[in-house]
Amino acid sequence: MTAPVVALTATTKMIDGLPRVRLNDAYVHAVRAAGLVPLIVPPLEADAADSILGAVKGLVLTGGEDVDPALYDAERSERTHAPHDGRDRCEIALLRRAHELRMPTLAICRGIQVANVALGGTLVQDIPTECAGALEHDRADERAMRVHEIVVERDSVLARALGATRLDVNSSHHQALGRVADGIRVTARAPDRIVEGAEWAGDDWWMLGVQWHPEELVRDAADWDRGLFNAFARVVRGS
Numbered sequence: 584m585t586a587p588v589v590a591l592t593a594t595t596k597m598i599d600g601l602p603r604v605r606l607n608d609a610y611v612h613a614v615r616a617a618g619l620v621p622l623i624v625p626p627l628e629a630d631a632a633d634s635i636l637g638a639v640k641g642l643v644l645t646g647g648e649d650v651d652p653a654l655y656d657a658e659r660s661e662r663t664h665a666p667h668d669g670r671d672r673c674e675i676a677l678l679r680r681a682h683e684l685r686m687p688t689l690a691i692c693r694g695i696q697v698a699n700v701a702l703g704g705t706l707v708q709d710i711p712t713e714c715a716g717a718l719e720h721d722r723a724d725e726r727a728m729r730v731h732e733i734v735v736e737r738d739s740v741l742a743r744a745l746g747a748t749r750l751d752v753n754s755s756h757h758q759a760l761g762r763v764a765d766g767i768r769v770t771a772r773a774p775d776r777i778v779e780g781a782e783w784a785g786d787d788w789w790m791l792g793v794q795w796h797p798e799e800l801v802r803d804a805a806d807w808d809r810g811l812f813n814a815f816a817r818v819v820r821g822s
């Protein structure tokens with residue numbers, strides 16, 4: 584059987600004086616290890632979303648920049664980074680089109696935030712300044728280290744994919760879900776109540792979001808994060 588192709592969103596960044604399309608290689612390896620072929624998609628105009636999704640069987644929204652708070656009707660806090668308008672527009676259009684098509688979608692880190700905003704939710708713009716007593720979630724220096732626990736709701740797509748309801752994850756984010764969009768169910772939280780996992784509540788769409796970086800943990804001894812990508816691959820193959 585031919586391996587199905589899935590879209591992985593990328594960003595653009597100035598590197599060595601030139602604007603370049605960029606994605607961490609860890610996503611490519613994690614998707615490939617699950618038996619899928621990744622197709623890397625740069626930020627494009629919103630009207631390209633239909634063409635992109637017409638060429639693939641699944642969508643992976645990857646990590647990256649803070650989403651522009653104007654997209655959830657908030658003033659930009661001084662702690663929120665400058666937005667990448669082109670990437671925001673492209674990924675919101677992709678997520679909404681994937682919702683219309685009921686295309687399997689895995690949303691990682693910034694991805695879970697894009698999904699929530701695209702469907703009408705809001706974000707916490709900066710955990711340390713807005714959530715008193717929260718854990719340190721911005722451990723970008725330790726990308727592949729499991730630095731805090733999460734508790735996953737039983738009877739969720741996430742729990743079935745991970746094969747566990749309690750596990751430790753890495754953490755490289757300073758923002759988090761705020762008001763959760765209609766249709767989305769929160770299925771994992773850190774001990775400080777920060778949302779670490781969310782999914783489409785109905786059984787008509789496989790859309791799973793995680794706040795941590797499972798792509799950095801698929802070489803780990805524990806099966807949890809490989810399980811996440813394998814669950815995505817199974818639904819992609821079945822669709």
Ligand code: MN
Nearest residue numbers: 720753754755
């Ligand atoms: Mn975290």
